[in-house]
Amino acid sequence: MKMGLMPDRTPGRIHALHGFIGSGKTTLARTLEQELGALRFTSDEWMTALYGQDPPADEFPVLFRRVMTVMEAQWTRAVTLGVPVLLDHGFWTRAARDELRAQASALGAPLTLHVLAVPDAEARRRVQARNLQPGALLIADDTFDLFRPRFEPLTPAEEALQDVTRWP
Template sequence: MSAIHALHGFIGSGKTTLARRLEQDLGALRFTPDEWMTTLYGADPPADEYPALLARVRALMHSQWTRAVTLGVPVILDEGLWTRASRDELRAQAAALGVPLTLHVLPFDPPTARERVAARNDQAGAHFVAPATFELFLPRFGPLTADEEPLQRIVRH
């Protein structure tokens, strides 16, 4: 049955680990922007080009995952959905497609996330996140708000 499973969490929260597990458990297609970026543009693309490159990847992924759900295939969207606006947009897309949305919420724990990102940065071929970038992005993360909770199915991890 077609469904959208989206992940809400910060860098290093365990989104991709959970997405891989859900992919297997649900027989779903997984869309992980970091993996696409690394495959297409390397582990650490130039910072000044990154936004445009990511926009291309997201546009391509969007066309693929929306096609998949219209064909009845469940999808895993391994995005962070850091902002209320991004979550509202996804809820609207799911409604327009007539597909149920489950939001998987991962804990927001910056010290643990820093450790995970540092360990991941040491792995060959992994998507690199500089410590300064992590700190720059930290205040941009917007946790799920109480008024959002009734708007879709929520699973806390």
């Protein structure tokens, strides 16, 4: 290869985790990270590293957008370099998933959506247990209740738009 020429690179695969709070996304992401040799992007971990376990509620949306902007710059760069990435974010809305599919298409990267679903009672139990762990982003019961109506499950029509893997 001549100096100054970039080798042809195949984009890395994007693995995105879709599920509500407490569905097991981060646990699965950690497992897949090792199995796939992928670079994992977990927004909760970035939030706690930068802003602590319990960022002020009134500042949370701005802080979260900052984290997501920086993460996006990093994961899209990794994909263009041929590195598989794991996006441990949830992709709660159809609009968020549509945007991700458009980004994957623009990057020429294959996309797998890993879908996780558990009953709300189990998700709440998991969140309460996680809240007791050092370094966990705290999720209050009222936050769970506030966000639950915002979650839009994957529809059958939408499922056909990308590779989908379902997890118990």
